Structure formats: structure tokens, C-alpha cells
Amino acid sequence: MSFNEAFKAIADPTRRKILSLLRNGELTAGEIASHFDMQKPSVSHHLKILKQADLVQDRREGQHIYYSLNTTVFQDLLRWFYDFVERGEKHVEE
Amino acid sequence: MSFNEAFKAIADPTRRKILSLLRNGELTAGEIASHFDMQKPSVSHHLKILKQADLVQDRREGQHIYYSLNTTVFQDLLRWFYDFVERGEKHVEE
DNA sequence: TCCGTATTTAGATAATTTCCTAAATGTCTA
DNA sequence: TAGACATTTAGGAAATTATCTAAATACGGA
Numbered sequence: 001m002s003f004n005e006a007f008k009a010i011a012d013p014t015r016r017k018i019l020s021l022l023r024n025g026e027l028t029a030g031e032i033a034s035h036f037d038m039q040k041p042s043v044s045h046h047l048k049i050l051k052q053a054d055l056v057q058d059r060r061e062g063q064h065i066y067y068s069l070n071t072t073v074f075q076d077l078l079r080w081f082y083d084f085v086e087r088g089e090k091h092v093e094e
Numbered sequence: 095m096s097f098n099e100a101f102k103a104i105a106d107p108t109r110r111k112i113l114s115l116l117r118n119g120e121l122t123a124g125e126i127a128s129h130f131d132m133q134k135p136s137v138s139h140h141l142k143i144l145k146q147a148d149l150v151q152d153r154r155e156g157q158h159i160y161y162s163l164n165t166t167v168f169q170d171l172l173r174w175f176y177d178f179v180e181r182g183e184k185h186v187e188e
Numbered sequence: 189t190c191c192g193t194a195t196t197t198a199g200a201t202a203a204t205t206t207c208c209t210a211a212a213t214g215t216c217t218a
Numbered sequence: 219t220a221g222a223c224a225t226t227t228a229g230g231a232a233a234t235t236a237t238c239t240a241a242a243t244a245c246g247g248a
Contacts, residue, residue, distance in 0.1 A: 004107055011105035012206085013098055023178065029225060042207050044226055063215050063224045074178040081172040084117065085165055106236085123195060136237050138196055157194045157245050 002054055003080075006073050009053035014038070015046050019055060019069065026059075026068035096148055097174075100167050103147035108132070109140050113149060113163065120153075120162035 009015055018032055033043040047067060050056045054073045059066050103109055112126055127137040141161060144150045148167045153160050 011101045078175040084168040
């Protein structure tokens with residue numbers, strides 16, 4: 001179920017850029033928003049979708065909320081693609 | 095450019111199921127459609143999106159059109175995920 | 189050429205998604 | 219507690235997407 005949410009989350013270029021930004025370490029919502037020509041509520045919405053898909057985690061520190069990658073779901077997705085490239089046998093869909 | 099199209103194509107569960115079906119070898123449009131509770135034009139539409147994203151190829155043989163996987167784009171996508179899991183250094187976004 | 193089968197294209201509708209502005213919430217400091 | 223800052227929630231408009239039915243195209247065989 002969360003598999004589908006993750007694929008949908010990654011389908012959006014803004015959200016993929018957010019994920020890429022987070023590869024260098026955690027960032028606050030405001031820092032993330034500063035990289036986009038978009039209002040903060042819109043970025044916040046994208047962050048919510050990434051969080052629901054378990055692709056990122058958040059933690060509050062004072063007024064700031066820090067976002068960071070949760071790589072465990074990436075591993076599941078990685079395997080999905082791997083099964084296509086490695087023309088192996090048994091493949092289970094979601 | 096096609097990178098974004100591929101992610102969008104894969105975001106849909108019907109299309110992911112089509113891709114999974116094709117892992118066992120090429121199938122005609124009709125054979126693919128028979129696996130879904132959906133009219134054939136709808137499946138045809140999904141196939142078109144997969145083709146535009148270069149995830150599948152098609153070839154006509156008489157009245158039938160055979161679809162098969164094109165794994166080269168899968169390799170690009172695989173690398174994208176790999177770069178997240180392997181907490182490496184330089185990462186280039188699209 | 190006419191018919192049947194396979195598939196796609198066209199056009200419409202309903203659902204979903206993205207983005208905006210305005211308002212609310214949470215936290216710190218004075 | 220009041221004010222400022224960081225962030226999210228709410229509500230709505232515009233764009234995109236998924237699906238349907240009907241019609242068109244492509245091919246093979248009589």
C-alpha cells in the first residue's frame with residue numbers, strides 16, 4: 001500500500017528535487033522552500049506527501065522542523081527496479 | 095525529460111502491473127487488456143504512456159501488436175534510487 | 189472488395205493533483 | 219501575555235489524468 005504512495009510521491013519533479021536536496025543532510029522546511037519558486041504552503045504540502053509515503057521523516061527543534069531522508073523505502077523501490085533490469089525469474093508485484 | 099515521463103508512467107498501478115506482466119516476455123495488447131477489469135481503449139492509453147516513456151516497445155505482427163519491455167530506461171531509474179541508498183557523495187538530479 | 193478481428197484515436201466526464209491566499213498552530217523571547 | 223517567526227491547515231481554482239463509449243484505422247482471409 002505504501003509502495004503505491006511512494007511511487008506517486010516520486011512522480012512529481014518538485015518532490016524529487018526535495019529528496020535530492022536532503023541527500024546532503026537534513027534541512028528545515030524553510031530552507032527547503034527557499035529552493036523553489038513556490039509559496040511555502042505548497043512546499044509544505046509536498047513535504048506532507050513525502051512523509052506519508054515514508055520517504056522522509058521530520059523532527060521539531062524549537063520553531064524549526066527538520067526533514068531528512070528515510071532510506072528504507074528507497075531500498076524497497078530499488079529492488080523493484082532491480083528485478084526488471086536483472087532479467088531474473090520470480091517477480092512479485094506489490 | 096524522458097526521466098520525468100518515466101517516473102510519471104510508473105506512478106500508476108495499472109501501468110506497473112503491465113510492466114510486471116511483460117517481465118515474462120512480450121504480449122499482445124489484447125492479452126495485456128485481458129488481465130484488467132477495464133475497457134481496451136483504456137489499456138491502450140496506458141500502453142501509449144509507457145511507450146512514450148520508453149519503458150516498452152511495440153512491434154506489429156499481422157493484426158497483433160506485441161509489447162515488450164525496454165530495460166535501458168529501467169537501468170537509469172535503478173541508478174537514481176541506488177544513489178539514495180548508497181549514501182554516496184555527488185548526486186546529479188536529472 | 190467486403191467482413192471480422194485487433195487495436196487505436198477522439199471526445200466527454202469525473203476524479204485527482206497542484207498551486208494559490210488566508211487563517212490557524214506552535215514556539216521563542218521580551 | 220504579546221509579538222514575531224516558522225510552519226501547517228483550510229478552502230478553492232485551474233490543470234492534469236483515468237476512464238468510458240463511439241468511431242476510425244490496420245490487417246488478413248473469403
